[in-house]
Amino acid sequence: MKKFSLFFAILLVPFLALANPASKRTYRKLVLKNGLKVVLVSDASLNVSSASMDVGVGSLADPDKRLGLAHFLEHMLFLATKKYPKLNEYGEYLKAHGGYSNAFTAADHTNYHFQVNHDGFPEALDRFGHFFIDPLLDYKYAQREVMAVDAEHRKNIPQDTWRIMQLRRSLFKKSHPASKFHTGCLETLKGTTEQELREFFETYYGPTNMALSILSPLSLDEQERLVRKIFSQIPSRKIKIFECSWKVLDPKNALRLVRVVPLKDMRQLKLYFPLPPQYKKVGEKTINLIGMTMGDEGKGSLLSYLKKLGYATSLSAGVGNETRFFSSCGVTVGLTPKGLQNWRQVLTLCMAYFELLRSSPYPKHIWKEMKTLAKLKELYSPKGEGTDRAIAIASNANLYGLKIAEKVESYFTHPDEKDYYQLLSYMKPSNMLVFLVAKGLKTDKKEKWYGTQYSYVEEKGKFFESLQKPTVPKAIHLPLPNPFLPKRLGIYRERPVLIAKNRYYTLWYGQDLEFRRPKVSIMLHILTPNAYN
Ligand SMILES: [Zn+2]
Known part of the structure; x- marks a missing residue:
C-alpha cells in the first residue's frame, strides 16, 4: 500500500x-417588504426547477395537549387554498409536469418543497406560494390527514432509530419540550379543531419567520419578479418566536445507563451529551473539528484501538446543531460480542478520548485540513439541484441568515480555542446519557409511544468515579497531519x-x-x- x-x-x-468550474451559478438574496427572506439561484444547466420554504417552527412548539400539531398542520397546509380550492390540485399539477413535492416537520423548523420541469415552474410556484397566503385548512379532510399522520407513526414503530430517539427524549427533563412525543398519532390528534390549527398557523407562520429558496434556469431578474408577485401576498403577521432552553438534562453525579432491546440484531454503545446552541458560531467549525477528530479511523484513533482489542466494528461520532436551541454530541460504537461483554471498558476508552482532547493542544492542523477539504468540495463537487439543494439553502437561510445560506459548509472564519475547550468541558459523565443496545439485555420498562423495552439505572460509585478522569492509553493519539492534501x-x-x-x-x-x-x-x-x- x-x-x-x-x-x-x-x-x-x-x-x-484553476478557474472555479461552478462559476456559472449566480445568486441573489433579498428580503421582501413583509419580511420574507429569499435566496434566488440561477443556473442554465439545471435539469429541474425547485423551491423550498422553511418555517422556523416545529414540533417543540406543540401544545402539551396536542402532541404532533406542527406535523398535522404541515399535512393540512398541502390540501387546498382559496385560489386553488380543488383538493390535491397542487400534486396533480406537479405530476403532470414531471415533478413531485414533499414536506417534513423537524423539532425546530418545518420545510415544504417541490421540484418540477422548467415549463411548469412559474405555475407550480404560484400554487406553492398560496399555502402560505390563504390555506383553507379545510376541516372536511382533517380526519383523513390524522389517519395519514397516524400511519406515518405506525411505519416508524418497527424502526430502531425512531425507537431509540424517542426513548432518549423520554429521558430528558419532563419540563422540557424536547422530552415530548413529536410525530403525533391518532391518540394525540383525534378531535383537533380547525381553530387549533389556525391558531398555530397564525402564531408562528409569519414571513419574518420564513425563508424561501428558488433554483431555476430563469434569470435572477425574472425570478425576482415572480417571487415578488407571488410571495408579497403573504400577509405581514406579528408572530411569536418559540424559545426554549438548551438544558434538556440536569447535571447528575451518577452514570445514567439505559439498557435497550432493539428489534434488529445489533450491538451498540451510544453516548449522548447535550450542548448549548452552536449555530451562531458556524464559521469557527468547532463542532465539526471535534466530530472529525473523534471519528478518525486512522493510526492512533479510538476506533483502531477498539478494533485491536476486538471490541468494535465501527465508530461514528458527531457534534451537531440538533436544533437551534441546543446542540449535542453523539458517539455510537458498533460492538462485537466481546465488546458487549466489556462495554464498561469501551465506555472508559470513549471518555479517555475526550480527556485526550481536553489535555492536548488545539489541533489547528486538522482545522486547516477541514478548511482545505471544504474549499476543494466547494470548487469541485457537483453543486446540487432539485429539492435536496433547495431544502438545504432555505433551511440554512432561516437558521444562519441570508449571507452564508448557500455556503455554510465552506464558510470558515477562525479557529476558536477557547470555545473548543469550553465545548469539550460538557463531554463529562455528569452531562451524559449512555445507551447499551443489544438483544437479550434484561429490561423492566416499556417506552410509551413505541413500546421499546428498556431499563434505566443511575449508577454511583467506583466505576462512575473512574470515568471522571480516565487514563489515556499511549497508543491513542490525535490524528496525524494528512500529507495527501493538495496545496x-x-x-x-x-x-x-x-x-x-x-x-x-x-x-x-x-x-x-x-x-x-x-x-x-x-x-x-x-x-x-x-x-x-
Ligand atoms: Zn407527515
Whole structure:
C-alpha cells in the first residue's frame, strides 16, 4: 500500500490555480417588504426547477395537549387554498409536469418543497406560494390527514432509530419540550379543531419567520419578479418566536445507563451529551473539528484501538446543531460480542478520548485540513439541484441568515480555542446519557409511544468515579497531519506521462480533460497466469 500512497503525493502536489468550474451559478438574496427572506439561484444547466420554504417552527412548539400539531398542520397546509380550492390540485399539477413535492416537520423548523420541469415552474410556484397566503385548512379532510399522520407513526414503530430517539427524549427533563412525543398519532390528534390549527398557523407562520429558496434556469431578474408577485401576498403577521432552553438534562453525579432491546440484531454503545446552541458560531467549525477528530479511523484513533482489542466494528461520532436551541454530541460504537461483554471498558476508552482532547493542544492542523477539504468540495463537487439543494439553502437561510445560506459548509472564519475547550468541558459523565443496545439485555420498562423495552439505572460509585478522569492509553493519539492534501490546484499535464516502468509493471498518469477535478483514481490491470491455476 505504501507505494500507491507515494503516487498520490506525486500527483497532487504540482497543480496550479484553476478557474472555479461552478462559476456559472449566480445568486441573489433579498428580503421582501413583509419580511420574507429569499435566496434566488440561477443556473442554465439545471435539469429541474425547485423551491423550498422553511418555517422556523416545529414540533417543540406543540401544545402539551396536542402532541404532533406542527406535523398535522404541515399535512393540512398541502390540501387546498382559496385560489386553488380543488383538493390535491397542487400534486396533480406537479405530476403532470414531471415533478413531485414533499414536506417534513423537524423539532425546530418545518420545510415544504417541490421540484418540477422548467415549463411548469412559474405555475407550480404560484400554487406553492398560496399555502402560505390563504390555506383553507379545510376541516372536511382533517380526519383523513390524522389517519395519514397516524400511519406515518405506525411505519416508524418497527424502526430502531425512531425507537431509540424517542426513548432518549423520554429521558430528558419532563419540563422540557424536547422530552415530548413529536410525530403525533391518532391518540394525540383525534378531535383537533380547525381553530387549533389556525391558531398555530397564525402564531408562528409569519414571513419574518420564513425563508424561501428558488433554483431555476430563469434569470435572477425574472425570478425576482415572480417571487415578488407571488410571495408579497403573504400577509405581514406579528408572530411569536418559540424559545426554549438548551438544558434538556440536569447535571447528575451518577452514570445514567439505559439498557435497550432493539428489534434488529445489533450491538451498540451510544453516548449522548447535550450542548448549548452552536449555530451562531458556524464559521469557527468547532463542532465539526471535534466530530472529525473523534471519528478518525486512522493510526492512533479510538476506533483502531477498539478494533485491536476486538471490541468494535465501527465508530461514528458527531457534534451537531440538533436544533437551534441546543446542540449535542453523539458517539455510537458498533460492538462485537466481546465488546458487549466489556462495554464498561469501551465506555472508559470513549471518555479517555475526550480527556485526550481536553489535555492536548488545539489541533489547528486538522482545522486547516477541514478548511482545505471544504474549499476543494466547494470548487469541485457537483453543486446540487432539485429539492435536496433547495431544502438545504432555505433551511440554512432561516437558521444562519441570508449571507452564508448557500455556503455554510465552506464558510470558515477562525479557529476558536477557547470555545473548543469550553465545548469539550460538557463531554463529562455528569452531562451524559449512555445507551447499551443489544438483544437479550434484561429490561423492566416499556417506552410509551413505541413500546421499546428498556431499563434505566443511575449508577454511583467506583466505576462512575473512574470515568471522571480516565487514563489515556499511549497508543491513542490525535490524528496525524494528512500529507495527501493538495496545496495548489490546477491541471498538471495534458498528455499522459509514464511514471514508472519495470519488468513487473508499467504506470501511466493521464489527466482527465472533461471534468478537471483534483481527484485521483487508480486502475490496475494485472496480467498473471496464476489466476487460472
Ligand atoms: Zn407527515
